[in-house]
Amino acid sequence: MLQYIARRILAMIPTLFVISFLTFFIIELPAGDYISNQIAALKSTGESSSVAKLEFLRKEFALDRPFFERYLIWVGVWPGPHGFDGLIQGNWGWSFEFDKPVSDVVGPTLPLTVLLNFATILFVYIVSFPIGIYSATRQYSWGDYGFTLLGYFGLAVPNFLLGLILLYLFNRWFGLSVGGLMAPEYIDQPWSLNKGLSILAHMIVPTIVIGTSGTAAMIRRLRANLLDELHKQYVTTGRAKGLSERKLLTKYPLRMALNPFIADIGSLIPSMVSGSVIVSVVLNLPTVGPVLLSALQSQDQFLSGFILLFVAVLTLFGMLVSDLLLAVLDPRIRLGGRASS
Numbered sequence: 001m002l003q004y005i006a007r008r009i010l011a012m013i014p015t016l017f018v019i020s021f022l023t024f025f026i027i028e029l030p031a032g033d034y035i036s037n038q039i040a041a042l043k044s045t046g047e048s049s050s051v052a053k054l055e056f057l058r059k060e061f062a063l064d065r066p067f068f069e070r071y072l073i074w075v076g077v078w079p080g081p082h083g084f085d086g087l088i089q090g091n092w093g094w095s096f097e098f099d100k101p102v103s104d105v106v107g108p109t110l111p112l113t114v115l116l117n118f119a120t121i122l123f124v125y126i127v128s129f130p131i132g133i134y135s136a137t138r139q140y141s142w143g144d145y146g147f148t149l150l151g152y153f154g155l156a157v158p159n160f161l162l163g164l165i166l167l168y169l170f171n172r173w174f175g176l177s178v179g180g181l182m183a184p185e186y187i188d189q190p191w192s193l194n195k196g197l198s199i200l201a202h203m204i205v206p207t208i209v210i211g212t213s214g215t216a217a218m219i220r221r222l223r224a225n226l227l228d229e230l231h232k233q234y235v236t237t238g239r240a241k242g243l244s245e246r247k248l249l250t251k252y253p254l255r256m257a258l259n260p261f262i263a264d265i266g267s268l269i270p271s272m273v274s275g276s277v278i279v280s281v282v283l284n285l286p287t288v289g290p291v292l293l294s295a296l297q298s299q300d301q302f303l304s305g306f307i308l309l310f311v312a313v314l315t316l317f318g319m320l321v322s323d324l325l326l327a328v329l330d331p332r333i334r335l336g337g338r339a340s341s
Helices: 002-027 034-044 051-060 067-075 102-106 109-137 142-156 159-174 193-202 204-230 233-240 245-251 253-263 265-275 277-283 288-298 301-329 331-339
Strands: none
Touching (some): 002 067, 002 301, 102 288, 102 301, 109 142, 109 245, 109 253, 109 265, 109 288, 142 204, 159 204, 204 253, 204 265, 204 277, 233 245, 253 301, 265 288, 277 288
């Protein structure tokens, strides 16, 4: 098992470098950059006094160098201009749009983004696991039809519309404002017990809104996988031997049906971040989603590149967790070819 964990962790290193290159390549695809756009805008209006400063910033952050050299400087494996070390050295770059370091722009939003994604994934699995089992073991019952209807509803209703509905209902029924991830008086305040409780209370609605579609998809996936296992011959044989339905369900069919269910942990993370951008704007959530949207629109390459790479790291970590859980659940995965012998 330790060898399997070591192999998976070592495989993440080249994967992360490939992802970083693709990320840098994609954000460099549009013509020009933030500095070029600002220079063009200043020249079109006849204001040339600030062009020299922008040209200085272009050289300071190596934007005047070839593509591959800029990528290596951004990663931190190639010496860059004075004061620009790269990601490996802990320098996340400079946000031209906000005129401050990327770490100052996204620093307060990263912990809240991780916390919200963790809570959403936890919500998806806690809700979908029992419902998926119930629907599979009671196929075509009234409960199965009801949960199927709720699943289609969750897939069909846009998240931002559900967020607006819950905002209205919470305000109308309870007189609560659920926008943001904490009460206004705790913004920019040091961490405390009351601030933590306020964050937990404000996370209820965003967690439900962002996790609804993922929950509906998970229910359908687990139901289909478990139904496929329940109709196999070994289940019929176990039932003929007199095994109780509960023991028969938990011994093999449920374990086998959980493989794709658990494998989706890593793939949920990028979908949560990308799917919550509009929801974050509607609910006024201080996450990286709105910052990423603004950075992509303004071609703020260092800011958008770091956020995309951060989401990739979260995805790789989620894939590692899912692989480890699968290895515990199914020994054939960690044993590989030795399992067949």
